[in-house]
Amino acid sequence: MYSNFKEQAIEYVKQAVQEDNAGNYAKAFPLYMNALEYFKTHLKYEKNPKIKEAITQKFTEYLRRAEEIRAVLDDGGPGPASNGDAAVATKPKTKPKDGEGGDGEDPEQAKLRAGLNSAIIREKPDVKWNDVAGLESAKQALQEAVILPVKFPQFFTGKRRPWRAFLLYGPPGTGKSYLAKAVATEADSTFFSISSSDLVSKWMGESEKLVSNLFQMARDSAPSIIFIDEIDSLCGQRGEGNESEASRRIKTELLVQMQGVGNNDQKVLVLAATNTPYALDQAIRRRFDKRIYIPLPDLKARQHMFKVHLGDTPHNLTEADFESLARKTDGFSGSDVSVCVKDVLFEPVRKTQDAMFFFKTPDGMWVPCGPKQQGAVQITMQELAGKGLASKILPPPITRTDFDKVLARQRPTVSKSDLEIHERFTKEFGEEG
Structure with missing residues (x-):
């Protein structure tokens, strides 16, 4: 299964290098980032240490190239000079920034940071x-913590300090991660989205280094937000029988x-979500x-959700229908x-x-x-497609019955x-949300 990730990554790299060589840096950058995502997933499954090492090396090279392109795009320039050779991805042309494998940095540190870079x-x-x-x-509390300190730093003088750590908790599927996306x-701010698998390393002693590197990177690129989803899988009760040495150190x-973040005003906000707050x-x-x-x-929110998820899909529901759906759910x-609307979106296709x-x-x-509709013709979808009319078939609008x-x-x-x-x-x- 996991070989697909590698193939996918290689495919993206090919496209990225092609765009890179052609000087289309705005197109090359997202392709490099996609490739890095797939390489990262592949690394989680790869057992062979030799292949792992080779991929990690490539990962770091492509990451560095992507960072160079990003730096230039951020400055509004046309992009770094390319020598028309696919190897550009491995030849840095700009001096790496601190914390990206510069001469003074220990390669171990560079490797850890390269791994974390894809979390940004x-x-x-x-x-x-x-x-x-x-x-x-x-939303109001998050706006106070996230938007105001950046836009209106003058509000936070004297003893008034922005909130530094938020825990969003509640049953599964209530929109905790969705809220983080809105943030x-x-x-x-620079947004780091971290899952427990990003931080739990099977190499002894690497996990806590990853944590300290993560916070250091967040401070370097402040103002920033660190979002840790499912934090309970990292921070269960200490002293439990099944707790490993690594998780205790994390x-x-x-x-x-987090104590450090709270003490000095470093413009780093920690946002975490959990379905099981008691387990923390x-x-x-x-x-x-x-x-x-x-x-x-609540009722109003559900009514709004039905509308948002339907979006601009053709339908003939009235305001009263949306209200009635909200009451029924x-x-x-x-x-x-969201699952309900997803299913409903397919009803017209099934009818067709x-x-x-x-x-x-x-x-x-x-x-x-x-059959009673005026102008009805007895014919099936397959027969219409057989006559070359496939592109002319339109599903009906969504109805309340769907x-x-x-x-x-x-x-x-x-x-x-x-x-x-x-x-x-x-x-x-x-406190209530």
């Missing part, structure tokens, strides 16, 4: 605050680094000065609503596949219909007991 989100995810339904107080889009390093180590929990409960969406999480009658619209498109059909077979995924646990935690340690 360079392209904005394009999720706006308005796309996040409800969660007003969570990445809206904030003018926790200690994280505690030290209490010392780690205390480091988060804001703990915000992200509950299931009490107990659904944001992700349940099963249709026995079609009618021709004035602009020459064929739409499925019932939703009723899908909702009849869908159930909410968050249980009552799940909710009780989160509500109890909120009473003890959190």
Whole structure:
């Protein structure tokens, strides 16, 4: 399975080098980044140390080239000089910045940083605050922490300091990671998105070095945000029987680094998400000065979600229909609503596949219909395609009945007991989102 990742990476590298040689740096950069993502995934599965080493070496070379291109694109220049040779990717033409394998840096450090570099989100995810339904107080708190200090530094004088660490907790599928994406889009900061697999290294002693490097990189490129998803997998209760030496060291390093972030105003915000807040180590929990409960969406939020997920897909639902759908889906999480709409989006396609009658619209498109429809022709989708009309077949708009059909077979995924646990935690340690 994992050989696909390598093939995918090589394919992207070929395209990247081609664009690079042609001087199309704006096109080459995302291709290099895609290649690096696939190489990184492949490295997680590769067992052969020789191949691993070779890929790591290539990874560092392509990363360096991508960084050079980015530096030039950021400056608004046309791009670094290319000598028309595919090997440009391995020949740095600009002096590496600090922390990117410069002469004074130890290669071990460079390797760790190269691994972490792919955690930096360079392209904005394009999720706006308005796309996040409800969660007003969570959005307000994050805006206070993320937007205000960068745009209005004069607000934070004397003892007034921006929030430095946020914990978003709540049942699965309520939009914790989605909220983090909105922060990445809206904030003018470097955004590091980290999963536990990025930080848990099987080499002894490397995990805590990765953590300290991560925070150092965040400080170097401040203002920045470190987002750690599923933080409970990194920071469970200390002293538990199944706790490994490595995870204990990661926790200690994280505690030290977060304490450092809180003490001096280094413009680094730590944002973490978890579905199981009780599983968190209490010392780690205390480091988060804001703990915000992200509950299931309320009626208004669900109504907004149905509209957002349908987007500009043709439909004939009225405002009253959306309201009624929201009422019918009490107990659904944001992700349940998203799955429901995804399923509904395919209903018109299923109707088109099963249709026995079609009618021709004035602009020459064929739409499925019932036998009684005026101008109905008895023909199937396959027969129309056989006549060379495949591109003229149009699925009908989505109707309220499509939703009723899908909702009849869908159930909410968050249980009552799940909710009780989160509500109890909120009473003890959190605040409402």
